[in-house]
Amino acid sequence: MSRPPAKRTTLATIARAAGVSVPTVSRVLNGDDQVAEDTRARIEQLLEEYEYRAPRKRSAVSAETVHVIYPRLDSSWQLEHIRGMEAVMREAGVGLVVSALDRGVEGREGLLRRARSGQTAGAILAGASGETPLGSVLDHLNVPVISLDPGLRAAAKLPTIGATDWLGAHAATDHLIGLGHRRIGMITGSRGGLLCSRARLDGYRAALEDAGIAEDLSLVEHGEFEYRSGITAAQRLLDHEDPPTAIFASSDHIALGVYEAARIRGLWIPDDLSVVGFDDLPLARWAAPPLTTVRQPLEEMGGLAARTILSLARRKRLDSPRMELGTRLVVRASTAPPR
Incomplete structure (x- = not known):
């Protein structure tokens, strides 16, 4: 060429x-x-x-909007993200538009229309939406883009906001090991290659290795970040000839699916089965028994994503293209030593 x-x-x-x-x-x-x-x-x-960049129309950031795109809108953890974004945008006087890819082209076309007219301060591509061509299209239109809870490919191309998923998963598994569990099942989230899902699985494996426990691949089930996926994956684990005495679930929604699978089999939590989740959504405290889980600061992540995209819109340089907020284990009543 x-x-x-x-x-x-x-x-x-x-x-x-x-x-x-x-x-x-x-x-x-x-x-x-x-x-x-x-x-x-x-x-x-x-x-x-040719390093093509569309000419950007100059306008005050306060007169523009920021778009956040999710693959679909179906989870309470997204609401926590949006809560954090909305607070930052409201203070900055910038509009926030939330769209989902599964709703057709309307949200995407609205974003591109505003981008071409210079009315978009930037875009936050959440989860698997960062794997779509939207990122490169917006980049060529001279619109700042970041990825929130990115996929594997998006993490290599875009500035990203995430959490210390590996450390959180390691802490959750280590907690179960410390209680005396040796057969610990794991239910992953998202086969679509999300970075957080891969990191949580790696953290689980590392904790087993650190404790000298050989990983049993039959105790790892691959699911989605959904309640129903938790039910079906937990049923497969509990049908095992030598079932686990504890299950680490990659999200609170999956963990509640494990609760239901245990209820169907007449098992008591934590007497017969210990369960740990990941997210610390409000529903974790409302579960019966209250769920031991890893807290990731979802609202703070949304706020950081909003501040980062506004900084890029104002032509400020980022200190790092990869930003992570800390996780911590919250111990409640769903875990106990094995019988």
Whole structure:
């Protein structure tokens, strides 16, 4: 490919180099899924090579909006994120728009429309939404983007906000080991490659290794961050010929699914089965018995994401592209020594 010219690159420049029309390049920038994959890849490669950035219309941050995009809106932990974001945005006088990818193109098109008109201060791509082409599209439109609780690929491309998931999972597993448990089941969250899910599994494995306990792969179930997934995964673990005496669940929703699976089998928590969750949502305190869990500061993470995207919108440099907030174990009544 030819060397990028010194003068500012235009859409026409990219179109000529790719052998396509200007509208086709524009469709790629707008995230249009109808462009052929090989054509899209060729255009995106040229956009990177020519370092194309759309001219950004100057406007006060206070007159703009920040978009947060989730794969879907179906969990109370998202509300904790949004609570933290909203407080920061309200103080800054910036609007917050929350959208979900599973609601069709409306949220995405609204974001891109505002981005093209210079009315978007930035975008927060939460969870697996950071794995979509939105990040690179917005980058080419000169819109700041960060990822909150990122996927594995997003973590390599975007500034990220997360929690110390590995340490939290290690602490949860170590707590169960300290109570005397040796057969400890684990239910992961999200097969989609979220960084937090991978880190929690690694923390669990490291705690077993540190205690000299050989990992039993049959005690690890891969699920989703959902209540129903917790039920089905726990049922498989409890059907084991030598079932676990404790289960570490990657989220509080999964942990409550474990509660239900235990109830169906007539097992008492923690007498027959100890359970630890992850998140420390309000429902963890309301469970019967109250759930031992790892607290991750979801509201604070949302606030940090909001402050970070506003800093980028004001052209400030980040001290680090990867930011993590601390987790801590909260011991309640769902864990006890094994019988």
